[in-house]
Amino acid sequence: MLLKNKKILIGITGSIAAYKACEIVRHLQKKGAQVRVCMTPSATEFVGSLTFRALTGEDVLIDWKDGKTGLEHIFWARWADSFVIAPATANTIAKVRTGIADSFLTSVALAYDKSIVFAPAMNTQMYRSNQTQENINILRKWGHLFVEPSEGELACGEEGEGKLAEVEDIETVVLKSILPQYLKNKxxxxxxxxxxxxxxxxxxxxxxxxxxxxxxxxxxxxxxxxxxxxxxxxxxxxxxxxxxxxxxxxxxxxxxxxxxxxxxxxxxxxxxxxxxxxxxxxxxxxxxxxxxxxxxxxxxxxxxxxxxxxxxxxxxxxxxxxxxxxxxxxxxxxxxxxxxxxxxxxxxxxxxxxxxxxxxxxxxxxxxxxxxxxxxxxxxxxxxxxxxxx
Ligand SMILES: Cc1cc2nc3c(=O)[nH]c(=O)nc-3n(C[C@H](O)[C@H](O)[C@H](O)COP(=O)(O)O)c2cc1C
Known part of the structure; x- marks a missing residue:
């Protein structure tokens, strides 16, 4: 149980795949991790924060002012062994790339000093767009990790790349963000x-x-x-x-x-x-x-x-x-x-x-x-x- 007692913060953004975050939370908990959740305001239009409060037994923070002291974006960034944004919208990826910190989630992303794990989910054209690809490339260059979306039928009715990666694959990249990189370049x-x-x-x-x-x-x-x-x-x-x-x-x-x-x-x-x-x-x-x-x-x-x-x-x-x-x-x-x-x-x-x-x-x-x-x-x-x- 390599994730036993690891502290994982899951950031949920406003994608149609947001409901799949329930499964991600449960999967990581079953692997022994302690899980907290933060959401962007638009994510709460797709799934209710109450669901995650019930699943984690913890407050779910949304607005940048949320939390007892108002400094929770710093404390939660320090608390997490791994911060995974899943699903990650094109909008949030762009904000993290440019350092916009207008919500609790994007403020944690700016205050977090390790590699963030992004699991993008979006329409194929949004994913393939120059803007998103450049944002992803820059974030990768800075050492952040991406769980590649898979190909399949998307909510917009199209077939293509942009489907949220499977839970097990997200778990693998979360492990990569935590384990020592003794096999790097090998x-x-x-x-x-x-x-x-x-x-x-x-x-x-x-x-x-x-x-x-x-x-x-x-x-x-x-x-x-x-x-x-x-x-x-x-x-x-x-x-x-x-x-x-x-x-x-x-x-x-x-x-x-x-x-x-x-x-x-x-x-x-x-x-x-x-x-x-x-x-x-x-x-x-x-x-x-x-x-x-x-x-x-x-x-x-x-x-x-x-x-x-x-x-x-x-x-x-x-x-x-x-x-x-x-x-x-x-x-x-x-x-x-x-x-x-x-x-x-x-x-x-x-x-x-x-x-x-x-x-x-x-x-x-x-x-x-x-x-x-x-x-x-x-x-x-x-x-x-x-x-x-x-
Ligand atoms: C029904 C619906 C589904 C959406 N699905 C996605 C999606 O899968 N991926 C994405 O990047 N944006 C999607 N969007 C657009 C985002 O919700 C929008 O860009 C929003 O501003 C994202 O906010 P956030 O990144 O702060 O969560 C969707 C919008 C709607 C109305």
Missing amino acids: KVLITAGGTREYFDPIRYISNASSGQMGYALTKIAYAMGGDVTLISAPTNLKKPYGITVVDVISAEDMYREVIKRAEKADVIIMNAAVADFRPESFSREKLKKSKEKSVVHLKPNPDILKKLGEIKKKDQILIGFAAESTDVIENAKDKLIRKNLDYIIANELDVFSKKIHRGWIINRRGDITEIPEMDKESSAFLILEKIFKR
Whole structure:
């Protein structure tokens, strides 16, 4: 729970998407955050402030004079670990860019001394306009963060860019505004999921990997400033925000896509559960049911991690995972040396497909750091912080 006890101020502005702010408040609260809300006067025409007073148990401040002392715009700016304006109208983005402080929300924005997270929502032309794009570019240059709107059907009846980003994606950028940026300027290549080895058009051999750990590492590596590419075997998970995704199916596909990108990567995290073997033959037609015993002959797949260890560049950090049934640490240490890794994360099999993770981080000197039981995103943060905190 990386947002546990974090203080998040949500600023709501006058967009038709303002009703979605209720969901943002609830989502961040479920992640353990303390949430306060401020609204522009026009936002209150779209949703009532009472809703947010009830959801947060706190006053909702609107006018620049609001609050017990009149100085709450300063106190709230100091209070917040993260300030997210969602939805952010074109009008408010323009005001924050120019320093207009004519409401409580825009006054906090001026008094806030960290990166503000903006989640724009507006009609496509308003979003694409020179004015809005220039305002966004300048705010980005000053270090503020934007959660890109998605494409879809807009309230004005048009289809296009301008739809408020999904709650999970807003949460990811909120995390980015809070977490230390240890992976800034680093190209990070991550693999996730369990590969599938087909022997006819619809049947395959695979494993129980859900991809949750690799996806958690991807989300947190992005939130820690990394330029992340995820090579993903099939999973049911939503693609993390802000990264490049390459979908693959088999171990051979994954080998090809990883090796192609390995040279440019500063950090490679091989979390995918890659099948060691694949069926020797593939039938183009669905195999018929046979009354007799049938046998699938297997042949070895290329060993991606071993190859990465062989071609590793001097300053590249190569991290592997080892899931073991017995002698977990000893087997993991052996794999680390055999495959020329910098770090290996060892865990028992019972964390496969679970929401929790637990294990050990082992380096080349044999130093061991225990990962106590925690959710996979917290574990991903612990791993990346341990390795990249300088
Ligand atoms: C029905 C309706 C929907 C609107 N939706 C949006 C919107 O999604 N995004 C936006 O930037 N402006 C939208 N506007 C315009 C803003 O409400 C208007 O610019 C207002 O001044 C914004 O004030 P604020 O930025 O202080 O909240 C909408 C206006 C109306 C009447």
